Amino acid sequence: MDLATLARPQLNRRDFVKIASLTVAAMGLSQALNPRIVEALEQVAPAKPPVIWLEGQGCTGCTESFLNNLEPSAVSILLDTISLRYHETAMAASGHQADKALTDTIKAGGYVLVIEGAIPLAQNGKFCTIAGKTFVDIVRESAKNAAVIINVGACSSFGGIPRSGPTDAVGYLFRGKELHHVFDDVGNKPVINLPTCPVHNERLVATIVYYLTFGKAPEMDNYHRPLAFYGKLQHDNCARRGQFEARRFVTDFKDPAQQGRCLILKGCKGPIAFQDCWERQWNQRSNYCIQAGVPCVACSQPEFYQETSPLYAHDYDFGVK
Ligand code: SF4
Ligand code: SF4
Structure with a gap:
């Protein structure tokens, strides 16, 4: 799907109110925070915080789940509230143009990094390569300048179904229940896991909006899952x-x-x-x-x-x- 070609109305204040209500309800926040979230969305929308969405060893089910209808739609949220700079399934660009979009966004820094799919480590990561680079190297490079990392689905959270195969597939932080420390060299930043197979679109939208509003991760459990969803x-x-x-x-x-x-x-x-x-x-x-x-x-x-x-x-x- 080429998101840029979809006809859609621009988000307005009423839409922001709906997103804020969804976030407040989804995360069990006080209704009193509604105006603050609306205000934050109105402020960030013109600047459009950049987002990189990577996909490794996965089935694209989380992308499908996210693009499933929400009100306002995930497509509107993607295009009007954030700027999706790189997404292999949804972006219009391809080849070198797509690669450049990724490199330029990484260089500028300060983006939201969304990871879908597991990260195969066996044979130096050769089970998953994109544009000649292993996925493990792409994740490391992208994670270094990210402001926050959101792992969508069971695969990028803990390894998911691919973990049971021969590729030594892991999540960004975890191999099943164990921390693996593969990306300890990328610097400190919030890492949020949103497992289930696939990710739930409400949990993802609410997490992104929470981060854009408060500039931090919501309260999480030992597996980096927001307590509001997994408590x-x-x-x-x-x-x-x-x-x-x-x-x-x-x-x-x-x-x-x-x-x-x-x-x-x-x-x-x-x-x-x-x-x-x-x-x-x-x-x-x-x-x-x-x-x-x-x-x-x-x-x-x-x-x-x-x-x-x-x-x-x-x-x-x-x-x-
Ligand atoms: S009910 Fe269980 S199997 Fe179904 S989505 Fe939730 S955690 Fe997964
Ligand atoms: S009661 Fe427990 S075991 Fe039985 S269906 Fe519900 S969750 Fe499953």
């Missing part, structure tokens, strides 16, 4: 928790009498999944995995997918047989 456990907030306590479990998806029962025997990893999918939901807040009858695979967790697979098998010992 509560799926299992403690699940609508099927009563079924779990009553030991009423789905054992046969084809049995209509079992609809709405707890999914733990079908592999639900809700007891280890810290997220707010049960409240935020997906697809314009229409539904989410468990509500649709699908076990949670804990894609918000550093253990996903290597330690949580097979996804739909009851391998974890939650004390339920």
